[in-house]
Structure formats: structure tokens, C-alpha cells
Amino acid sequence: MTTTTTRRSAAQTLSPDRLRPGDLLRVGGAGLRTRPLRAFLSALGIAIGIAAMTAVVGISSSSRAEVDRQLAALGTNLLTVAPGNTLLGEDAKLPLEAVAMISRIGPVTRVAATGTVSDTKVYRNDRIPSVQSGGIAVRAAHLELLATVGASVVEGTWLNAATDRYPAVVLGSATAKRLGIATVGAEVRIWLGGQWFTVIGILDTVPLAPELDSAALVGWPAAEEYLTFDGHPTTVYTRTTDPSVEEVRAVLAATANPEAPNEVKVSRPSDALAAREATDEAFTGLLLGLGAVALLVGGVGVANTMVISVLERRAEIGLRRSLGATRGQIRGQFLSESLLLSALGGAGGMVIGVAVTALYSLTQEWPTVVPAWATAGGVLATLVIGAMAGLYPAIRAARLAPTEALATP
Template sequence: MRVFMSALGIAIGISAMIAVVGISSSGRADLDRRLAELGTNMLTIAPGSTMTGGDAKLPPESAAMIARIGPVEKVAATGKLSSAKVYRNDRIPSGQSGGIAVLAAQLSVPDTVGATLADGIWFNAATEKYPGVVLGSSAAKRLGVAAAGPDVQVWLGGQRFTVLGILDPVPLAPELDGSALVGWTAAQTYLGFDAHPTTVYTRTAESAVDAVRAVLAATANPQAPNEVKVSRPSDALAAREATDEALTGLLLALGGVALLVGGVGVANTMVITVLERRAEIGLRRSLGATRGQIRLQFL
């Protein structure tokens, strides 16, 4: 019975440790997933100011150059078209644009910023060359556009653009919610876009966020890195690192407690066994048994 109880105590201790570690690890993985959705590894690049105080510009090839940085996983750029306005139709007075920004967007924007479509489609290699537009969630409401389709058009930059899609709200890039996005090539063809991006979004391996941030400005604009603004890492990244440290300590503590409980249980069983057999030990000692032989009997 004592052997059985000892084995049972060890089994329960090990099982408890495995269960506690498993549950804690599952909770940690779920928390890491939720924090990742907050853009812990996203950095944004924008033009700053020149030495004379004027507005700087990012080179047209800045997104492509950033994509060559090893730890950078995804890159996408948008470019603001300040002169282009968007209206529901050509009968709306020019002063009633609703504050909707018009942006040229590269194909990789949704994948980089985590945007999803509420209706319609995003641009592809074919449609981004033609006068089509994808509306942010707020922009669609202001324009009174409830659904996308080939028969749904808006008046943009003095011509009609077909509404290809409507975005869901984008938590990581809220500036897209109130914008009308057109294809990068179409913006150059129909709206006179100069191909200079105004925002570049990057997704980076989390272990290299600080290292990548240090070289982004020089990579985006090698001629004038001081004219580039780079966002700091998300506060969610710091929260994730702190959480990882706390959970690691918790797992080690719980594992240690489980092992301690199991060890105390086994030790307690052995002590009781020895105490209950003191008479037998005394008898064996009187018959000439050595300390080593007695020890071996219990171990």
C-alpha cells in the first residue's frame, strides 16, 4: 500500500505540473496572438521637413529599398493626392468633399496593415491600372455608398471611378478609414500622381524591430535620412515583452511548486515508513545488519 501511495503521489505531482504548465502555455499563446493583432511589429515611415523648413519627399523607390532589409517581412506604401477630391457625383458643390482624403495605394496595403473588406474586392495587377476606387469605412458612409459594384461610381479628380470595394475599419491604420484609395498606377495615369509615397508601412520580425528602426531612415532616403520620420514601436510590443517575462517567471514558479509538493509527498511517505518499522530496524541491527543494509532496504 505504501509503495502504491508513493507512486500515486509522484504521478499526481507530475500530472499537476504538466496540467498547470499546459494551461499557462495555452493562455500565453492566446495572449501573444491578441497582442500580435495590435501591430507589435509594425513601423511607419513618412517624409519630414527639409533643412529650410519645407516639406520633404520620400523617393519613389523607397518602399522597394526598405523591402530589401532582411528582417522586413512586408512593405506597402500610400501616397496622398492633395489636389484630388472625391464626391458622390458631379453635381455636388466642390466645397462639400466631406474631408475625404484620396490616396494612391500599392497592392500589398491590406496584407501589411491587416485590412479586410466589408464588401467588394481589393485591387489586383489588372484593376489597379484602371479608374477604380476602394473606400474606407468612414469615407463610404460620408459618400452614402453602401455596397461596391460595377454600377456604383463616385466623382473623383474630375472623372468617374468605379467603387471596387469597401474596407472594414482598420485599427492599425485609422487614416485609411476616411480615405478613398486608388491603384498606384491609375493614380499616376489619371490623377497626375508623382509616385512619391507619403506613408510606408512595414512589418518586421519582432526580434529585430529596434534594429530595423535604426536603419529605416537611411534606407528610405539615403541622400537625406534626416528628412525621414520613423514611428516608434507600438506600446503593445513593450507590453508583450513584459508579459512574456512575467509568464515565464510564473511557469517556472508553478513548476517548482508542483515538484516541491511531489517531493514532500514522497519524503513524507518514506519518513512514515521508517517510523513505523523502527522495531524491525532495531531487531535487524541487533542481528548484525549494517547501516548500509538498512538504508538499502528502504531505498
């Protein structure tokens, strides 16, 4: 009775389902410790794939977080109204009362307009040939323009109730660079429309109204008095409450030009940034595909390592089988070794990927964002790759008969 009980206890101890996780890790780690260089190179293949995937997702997420931050700062409730074309294909015009009519819409909080001053050129001085205008547009501007489009002045001041009636001009960021002007003052002037205008300010880049970057902005009354401006607005910028953006957008055309709403174009500048974000997502998908290929290559490396390990350790397998190890235990040994190898590579790749994301975001002054699903998915992917790569070698090792394995030279 005692002998039978002892045999049952020994059988239960050797049973695969009786092996504790710690035993599997210890047995699986023994094979990695005896071949450190090969294990390192195999884990490196997995690490490169996981690092590539984590870094791609992290950098893309950080970029989108920066875009979202900019949109939150600038506001996504900006709508623009511009003239379209008539039924005959000619350029239409917005009514002179368009801005006043739009301002009566209840949810609208701010309205400002610019008007293109046609046939008016801008030069650094009066000695430059007329054909070298540089493509700078002259626009009449309302005083509320800056606050409406979320722009700021980097040098000098914006137009006010006094300066908008006199030959004073504010330059867009690209215009100032094109004219070689970095400072403002009473002595800084440009030749605009056949007369001198004093530069009183330079704007910073305007993300939601990029057309202002390459413009020279003058006051509305000054444009009518000193230049050939007919007073018709060409672009009306409208700010509204966030919940009412779509409702206001639906009525803007009919409000701006009740007689011909079909001749009015309404757009949302932030949609361009959203489109750019969608493009980034498509590019991210491409890079994720490349990361998956790298991960697959790493899995092949793990499988190759495990197959070679089985071939080299046939004598060890035969000895363990002779001492009573079951096929399940042999299979568990090599499968746990493969999983451990993949897990080490995955953990290292995740750390590298997060570090690369943080470093790149720091250089771009972006917030560092690495989604939790990316890190968790990376670890899960490595375990799946490890299980798939180690399954065949583990089954092959378990099928070796003790006598066949021990007979291997």
C-alpha cells in the first residue's frame, strides 16, 4: 500500500498539470542562460518589431495630441464665408451688408471680414520694377479680425480706431519675410498702391487663416480712401458657440446673400487640420504594417532558435525522458522557453519604443502620448508570436523517444 501511494505521488509530481509556473520559468530559463548570445539575438529581433510598432503608434498619437491641443487653443468654431460663382460662371460678390447680417445670427459671437484690394501691388520701395511684386495680396481688414481668427502680433501693434483711417499696414508673417522686414516703426515703410504705407505690425503665423500670412493688411476706411477698394468683403470670418456650429453653418449662405445663397461658399478651416490628421492615421497604418513585418521576422528568428535548441539538446531530452519526464513536461519546457524569450524581447522593445517616442516628442515640443492599448497589444503580440514559434519545436521535442534521443551522438 505504501509503495503504491508513493508511486502515485511521484506520478502526480511529474504530471504536466502539476508543474508550477515557477518550475516552468526555471526550466525554460535554463536553456536561455546556457546560450546567452543566441538568446539575445533572437530576442533582439522581437524587440525591433515591438519597438517599431510602439514608436509609430506613440509618435502618431503624440502628433495628434499636439494637433488637438492647437485646435483647442485656436477653437474649432470658426466658419468662413466667401463669394462663389454666378450661374454664368463669373465671380460673385458678397453684399456690402453681409457682415452686419451675419452678426445678427443668435449663436454668432464674433464676425470680422477682409476685402481683397484688386490691382494693388506691394514693394519694398518705389524703385523696384512693377513686375516684381512678389505675389503679395493687399486686404482691407476689420479691427476685430485678430480676435476672430485667433491671430497674434509678434512685432508692433494691430490696427486700431485711429490707424485704420491712415496709410498704415500690418504684414503677414510670410509677407514680412519676403520684404525683408523684421522690425516696425515710423521709419519703416513700404510702397503700396503707388504711395507710402507705414508698417506698424507683423503677424505671427495664422494656422486657421493661412491666406493672411502672405497678405498686407490695411484698415477698411484707409483702403476705401487711399486705394481702389469697393467695400465688398471677400472673406467673412465667423465665430459661434461650439454646440451651434453646424446650425450656423447651415444658414450662413442664405444670411450672407439672401438673394443668391447659391453664390456663397461656406467652409470650416479646422476641417483642413482634421484632414491632415486623417492622412497621418493612414501613414501610421503603413508604418504599423512595416512594424508587423519586423515582428514576423523576429518570430521566425525565435522559431529558428528553438528548432536548433531541440536538435542540440536531444541528449538532454532523452535523459529527462529516461528519468521519468513526460511528453507534456518536455513540451512545456520548450514552449515556456520560447514564451520567455519572446516576452524578454517584447518588454525590451516596448521600453525602446516608449523611449524613442519620448525623445522625438521632446525635440518637437509635443506632449508624449503612448496609448495603453499599444503597449498591452505589443506584449500580447510577442506572447502570441512566441507561442506560435515555439509550438512546433516543443511538439517535436516531446515526440522524441528516450532511446532515440540518447543514441544521438
